[in-house]
Amino acid sequence: MQAGFEAAAAFAVEEAIGHYEQGRALLQEHKRFQTALPASEVERLYTHLGRAYANQNAWEKAQEAYEELLAYAHTISCPRWSVEEALGLMQAAMALARTLPPTLIFQGFLYGLSNVYHALQQWEEARRAWEEAEAMTERSEQCVWSSCRSCV
Numbered sequence: 118m119q120a121g122f123e124a125a126a127a128f129a130v131e132e133a134i135g136h137y138e139q140g141r142a143l144l145q146e147h148k149r150f151q152t153a154l155p156a157s158e159v160e161r162l163y164t165h166l167g168r169a170y171a172n173q174n175a176w177e178k179a180q181e182a183y184e185e186l187l188a189y190a191h192t193i194s195c196p197r198w199s200v201e202e203a204l205g206l207m208q209a210a211m212a213l214a215r216t217l218p219p220t221l222i223f224q225g226f227l228y229g230l231s232n233v234y235h236a237l238q239q240w241e242e243a244r245r246a247w248e249e250a251e252a253m254t255e256r257s258e259q260c261v262w263s264s265c266r267s268c269v
Contacts, residue, residue: 134170
């Protein structure tokens with residue numbers, strides 16, 4: 118993973134992706150690495166991989182990396198993880214998801230972020246994230262209805 122970080126720093130994006138993918142494969146093949154490595158390193162791997170793919174306009178691959186980061190965050194239920202750490206993961210995932218076209222995954226991030234803010238009793242932030250997710254729902258429903266009407 119370190120080689121990937123160094124390659125990215127030198128703007129060798131394709132080389133960085135290769136190194137990140139090796140780290141990703143190790144995490145997927147050997148689940149014990151997910152608990153042996155500090156969570157911040159796993160988060161760093163997925164966020165850097167997603168950014169590298171986004172820099173190459175490989176949006177679907179970037180989205181896969183972000184989805185894996187979210188799945189990883191959901192699987193961690195160890196007492197060593199606090200809500201504040203979950204908020205850090207969600208905020209990192211949201212920052213990266215905002216670089217992609219809006220999708221249901223992005224909407225899911227917003228609802229998840231709202232839940233984390235709620236758990237931290239940060240009511241205003243929770244409300245804003247929830248309202249943004251709801252606005253996405255309304256926009257997507259309007260698009261569906263308007264396309265149906267245009268077909269008539």
